[in-house]
Amino acid sequence: MPGETTITIIGNLTSDPELRYTQTGTAVAGFTIASSARTYNKQVEQWQDGEVLFMRCSVWRDLGEHVTESLTRGTRVIASGRLRMRTYETSDGDKRTVVEMTVDEIGPSLRFATAKPQKAARIGSNGHAGGAPAADPWASSNPYQEDEPPF
Numbered sequence: 001m002p003g004e005t006t007i008t009i010i011g012n013l014t015s016d017p018e019l020r021y022t023q024t025g026t027a028v029a030g031f032t033i034a035s036s037a038r039t040y041n042k043q044v045e046q047w048q049d050g051e052v053l054f055m056r057c058s059v060w061r062d063l064g065e066h067v068t069e070s071l072t073r074g075t076r077v078i079a080s081g082r083l084r085m086r087t088y089e090t091s092d093g094d095k096r097t098v099v100e101m102t103v104d105e106i107g108p109s110l111r112f113a114t115a116k117p118q119k120a121a122r123i124g125s126n127g128h129a130g131g132a133p134a135a136d137p138w139a140s141s142n143p144y145q146e147d148e149p150p151f
Contacts, residue, residue: 004082004083005082005083006080006081006082006083006104007080007081007082007083007101008078008079008080009033009035009053009055009078009079009080009101010035010076010077010078010079010109011033011034011035011036011053011055011076011077012033012034012035012074012075012076012077013031013032013033013034013071013072013073013074013075013077014031014032014033014034014054014073015031015032015073016031016068016071016072016073017029017030017031017059017064017067017068017071018030018031018068019064019065019068026060026061027060027061027062027064027065028058028059028060028061028064029058029059029063029064029065029067029068030056030057030058031056031057031059031067031071032054032055032056032057033054033055033057033077033079033101034052034053034054035052035053035055036049036050036051036052036053037049037050037051038050055100055101056098056100056101057079057081057100057101057102057103058100058101058102058103059081059102059103059106060102062120063103063106066120067103067106070108071106071108075108075113076108076109076111076112076113077106077107077108077109078106078107078108078109079101079103079105079106080103080104080105080106081101081102081103081104081105081106082101082102082104083099083100083101084099084100084101084102085097085098085099085100086098086100
């Protein structure tokens with residue numbers, strides 16, 4: 001969508017993705033990616049980690065289900081998506097604002113690992129694999145936004 005900030009982040013999952021469902025039955029997975037820059041310090045002749053960025057992420061619908069089936073804690077991933085600001089109120093009444101990422105694409109990094117992708121079965125509107133195409137998830141003006149953030 002126009003005007004949205006799109007970023008790509010490379011890092012490791014801090015825990016297994018957690019799959020939940022909204023009140024309308026839409027699947028959404030939540031997880032955190034830890035990313036830090038490594039630089040070589042010539043003075044001490046060794047690699048040093050920079051400050052760590054912990055990016056809270058959510059991924060919706062089929063992609064969310066695929067993420068929870070495919071990725072686990074510690075997996076190095078490459079994720080691309082849009083930044084969102086969300087404001088909420090704590091139990092103490094304080095207002096907080098957080099920046100989160102709505103993931104559009106994600107996969108394992110193959111820099112230090114291998115992977116064998118397996119095509120997911122397509123479920124049609126009749127509930128069976130290979131059936132008629134399901135309703136278009138992109139028909140909504142904002143397919144990622146639900147009433148309540150799940151995480």
